[in-house]
Amino acid sequence: xxxxxxxxxxxxxxxxxxxxxxxxxxxxxxxxxxxxxxxxxxxxxxxxxxxxxxxxxxxxxxxxxxxxxxxxxxxxxxxxxxxxxxxxxxxxxxxxxxxxxxxxxxxxxxxxxxxxxxxxxxxxxxxxxxxxxxxxxxxxxxxxxxxxxxxxxxxxxxxxxxxxxxxxxxxxxxxxxxxxxxxxxxxxxxxxxxxxxxxx
Numbered sequence: 001x002x003x004x005x006x007x008x009x010x011x012x013x014x015x016x017x018x019x020x021x022x023x024x025x026x027x028x029x030x031x032x033x034x035x036x037x038x039x040x041x042x043x044x045x046x047x048x049x050x051x052x053x054x055x056x057x058x059x060x061x062x063x064x065x066x067x068x069x070x071x072x073x074x075x076x077x078x079x080x081x082x083x084x085x086x087x088x089x090x091x092x093x094x095x096x097x098x099x100x101x102x103x104x105x106x107x108x109x110x111x112x113x114x115x116x117x118x119x120x121x122x123x124x125x126x127x128x129x130x131x132x133x134x135x136x137x138x139x140x141x142x143x144x145x146x147x148x149x150x151x152x153x154x155x156x157x158x159x160x161x162x163x164x165x166x167x168x169x170x171x172x173x174x175x176x177x178x179x180x181x182x183x184x185x186x187x188x189x190x191x192x193x194x195x196x197x198x199x200x
Contacts, residue, residue: 007043007044008063008064009064010040011040011044011064011065011067011068012064012067012068014036014039014040015067015068015071015072017032017036018033018037018040018068018072021033021036022072022075022076022079022132023075023079025079025135027135027136030135030136031136033132034129034132034133034136037072037125037128037129037132038129044065065121066094066121069121069124069125069128070087070090070091070094073087073090073124073127073128076128076131081131081134081135082131083152086152086156089156089159090124090155090159093120093159093160093162096163097117097162097163097166100163100166100167100170101166103170104166104170104173104174107170107173107174107177108177109169109170109173109174110173111166111169111170111173112169116158116161116162116165116166117162119158120155120158120159123154124155126151127148127151127155130144130147130148130151131148134148
């Protein structure tokens with residue numbers, strides 16, 4: 001197992017502990033949830049910095065990040081501290097993007113939208129930290145609520161833009177492939193004959 005896949009497995013292994021700690025609702029367990037999440041994020045960041053010079057790719061990594069983020073946000077929905085509607089929009093965005101990427105892969109259309117995915121995931125991680133921290137820093141509750149609102153709006157905006165970006169790039173790439181296909185079909189074949197060799 002390569003290191004990126006190992007990091008992804010660590011995310012998944014730590015997730016049940018973070019969920020349990022978050023569900024307890026006490027300052028002590030909330031602090032533990034923050035520390036576990038912080039450790040998971042730092043390990044992830046360290047691997048990404050180290051992996052910039054590497055060519056090793058983890059198939060699990062994008063899914064592990066999303067699983068961690070969406071699971072914890074779902075916990076907050078059940079606790080009544082996060083909007084179920086916004087969670088549904090986040091989930092729907094990931095489903096739509098996944099379908100577009102799957103269809104694009106089938107049609108051999110390359111879509112490069114890593115920046116959107118990474119940015120949204122970062123904003124969602126920050127949201128989780130803020131929501132957990134809100135219960136610890138009660139005097140800052142109003143300020144943190146405003147910051148949470150801002151990060152949520154930005155994440156929603158990035159999500160909407162990413163859907164438009166993926167859809168546009170896919171449609172453009174598909175049109176380009178079809179046009180190139182027509183050119184190849186209509187191109188005349190030139191056969192050079194060598195009389196001395198008695199063949200072609």
